[in-house]
Amino acid sequence: MQRLFLKTARLPEGWERDVLVTIDATGRIAGIEADAVPPADALRLDGHAVPGMPNLHGHAHQRAIAGFGERAGAEGADSFWSWRAAMYRALDRMTPEDFEAVAAWGQVEMLKAGFTALGEFHYLHHDLDGSPYADPAEMSLRAVAAARETGIALTILPVLYAASGFGGLPPTEGQRRFILDADRFLALVARLEAEAAADPHLVVGIAPHSLRAVPPALLAEVLAARPTGPVHIHIAEQPREVADCLAATGARPVDWLYDHAAVDERWCLVHATHVTVDERRRIAQSGAVAGLCPVTEANLGDGIFPAEAFMAEGGCFGIGTDSHVSIGVAEELRLLEYGQRLVSGRRTVLSGGAGRSTGETLYLTTAGGGARALGIEAGRIAPGARADIVVLDAADASMIGRRPDSVLDGWIFAGNRPLVTDVFAGGRHVVAGGRHLHEDAIARRFRAALERLHA
CATH class of the missing domain: 3.20.20.140 (Metal-dependent hydrolases)
Structure with a gap:
């Protein structure tokens, strides 16, 4: 099991604060608790979390x-x-x-x-x-x-x-x-x-x-x-x-x-x-x-x-x-x-x-x-769904003064900057601080392939 503590998160019933998400070994969400106290072993993420x-x-x-x-x-x-x-x-x-x-x-x-x-x-x-x-x-x-x-x-x-x-x-x-x-x-x-x-x-x-x-x-x-x-x-x-x-x-x-x-x-x-x-x-x-x-x-x-x-x-x-x-x-x-x-x-x-x-x-x-x-159980932060969670930078200029229910308006309509800071895909923390965990190696292979294909 791993646990995430989200400052704000868009759950099926609406936006909630202080959300504790428990992820099981298969990469699915095992439990969710809103208005939670962060446990010591939880990874804390301060941005706005969406599916x-x-x-x-x-x-x-x-x-x-x-x-x-x-x-x-x-x-x-x-x-x-x-x-x-x-x-x-x-x-x-x-x-x-x-x-x-x-x-x-x-x-x-x-x-x-x-x-x-x-x-x-x-x-x-x-x-x-x-x-x-x-x-x-x-x-x-x-x-x-x-x-x-x-x-x-x-x-x-x-x-x-x-x-x-x-x-x-x-x-x-x-x-x-x-x-x-x-x-x-x-x-x-x-x-x-x-x-x-x-x-x-x-x-x-x-x-x-x-x-x-x-x-x-x-x-x-x-x-x-x-x-x-x-x-x-x-x-x-x-x-x-x-x-x-x-x-x-x-x-x-x-x-x-x-x-x-x-x-x-x-x-x-x-x-x-x-x-x-x-x-x-x-x-x-x-x-x-x-x-x-x-x-x-x-x-x-x-x-x-x-x-x-x-x-x-x-x-x-x-x-x-x-x-x-x-x-x-x-x-x-x-x-x-x-x-x-x-x-x-x-x-x-x-x-x-x-x-x-x-x-x-x-x-x-x-x-x-x-x-x-x-054909997947995804698209929502809820028990039983894949732990697919995207965290947006709450400190970005496009987020200033926003209530949680206007966060997605800010992301989509208030600029074109990269707001994604962290991504969990099937419970795996694949993007942290805006970078993919294998980004450099994959980028090198991509560059080599394109240079050959377009030579």
């Missing part, structure tokens, strides 16, 4: 190209699709060692930003020439190894990718490292489940990449083989994807999915940006999580999800950093709210009601949605 934020969607390898896709191409030609082609080219030299170094550094950045769990939507399966590694799970296990070093909780989501477009179009050369059939995909999942059997911080789900990349019969086959556990899918991210789906199937992507699969609370529909009112309501009513990645969606010109209406309908959503072009909890939440303000012409759009804190509503809503999407 760690789950990052429900990321592609580790894309951290290696953050900021490298901002040079303009032919006039009017730059789009998600031109960026994707550039991303594919960047994979031509990435070895397993490079991938692990990049993944670990991205996870360090996440933890320092307040993310304590990650959904790794992982599709970089094969060697440089597209041939399988001796261990088909080589690259997935590199993501797992990175998470074990950094301490972030990992939901590994091996991606099924079989086609380059609707109608089962053959994969392109740029997709050679992604492609799996049903048998190889399910064997990969089984391999990862064996790895997770003795690891309480590792969850295995599945990720049919998208409707364009997974033909209907293949999608049905893998869903039948995996009746439980998280299911994540890219859907309705781009207008062209919607148009292609309509042309190929006669239905829009979300409608087609709901007509052909039993979508429920274990599903995460990533992006879901371009949806009709009826599609939006189907998502909300099913309990599926809308996986929103505002910074990446803005970077790629994807569009803005109708979050205000979705929230009013009881929809569940969380946040992810997707391409990792920038990694920050506050940045994702700020842009999520600001996008709704730009569309509506109003302020405090996602506050949830009169008199409520926009930052607190956003934070707690997305923390809960992210935990659901990742």
Whole structure:
């Protein structure tokens, strides 16, 4: 057992002072006592403690190209699709060692930003020439190894990718490292489940990449083989994807999915940006999580999800950093709210009601949605939950004069400084004084990998 004494903490029932948290040997919260007297053996933390934020969607390898896709191409030609082609080219030299170094550094950045769990939507399966590694799970296990070093909780989501477009179009050369059939995909999942059997911080789900990349019969086959556990899918991210789906199937992507699969609370529909009112309501009513990645969606010109209406309908959503072009909890939440303000012409759009804190509503809503999407008991400081706790600097200028119930407004909306001082992930003290416990060694490996990849 270990014990933490928190000056102020956001518990499910509200903000409390002098909170004693007891953490068991599995990294879960065994007990909580408010208005406590600090015992001599407790670690005292003077900042504002909030639940760690789950990052429900990321592609580790894309951290290696953050900021490298901002040079303009032919006039009017730059789009998600031109960026994707550039991303594919960047994979031509990435070895397993490079991938692990990049993944670990991205996870360090996440933890320092307040993310304590990650959904790794992982599709970089094969060697440089597209041939399988001796261990088909080589690259997935590199993501797992990175998470074990950094301490972030990992939901590994091996991606099924079989086609380059609707109608089962053959994969392109740029997709050679992604492609799996049903048998190889399910064997990969089984391999990862064996790895997770003795690891309480590792969850295995599945990720049919998208409707364009997974033909209907293949999608049905893998869903039948995996009746439980998280299911994540890219859907309705781009207008062209919607148009292609309509042309190929006669239905829009979300409608087609709901007509052909039993979508429920274990599903995460990533992006879901371009949806009709009826599609939006189907998502909300099913309990599926809308996986929103505002910074990446803005970077790629994807569009803005109708979050205000979705929230009013009881929809569940969380946040992810997707391409990792920038990694920050506050940045994702700020842009999520600001996008709704730009569309509506109003302020405090996602506050949830009169008199409520926009930052607190956003934070707690997305923390809960992210935990659901990742299949973990997290997103709250409560007995039985993972001990994922983020401590914010109470002495920072953005915290001056704040009552506890406006702390999250200060973090999200009153500046862009790093406020995270300490992070506990699964009870492990991975960030102290704003630095990760393995930061220097991981940074050296990341630097070496990027210098080689971009030489």
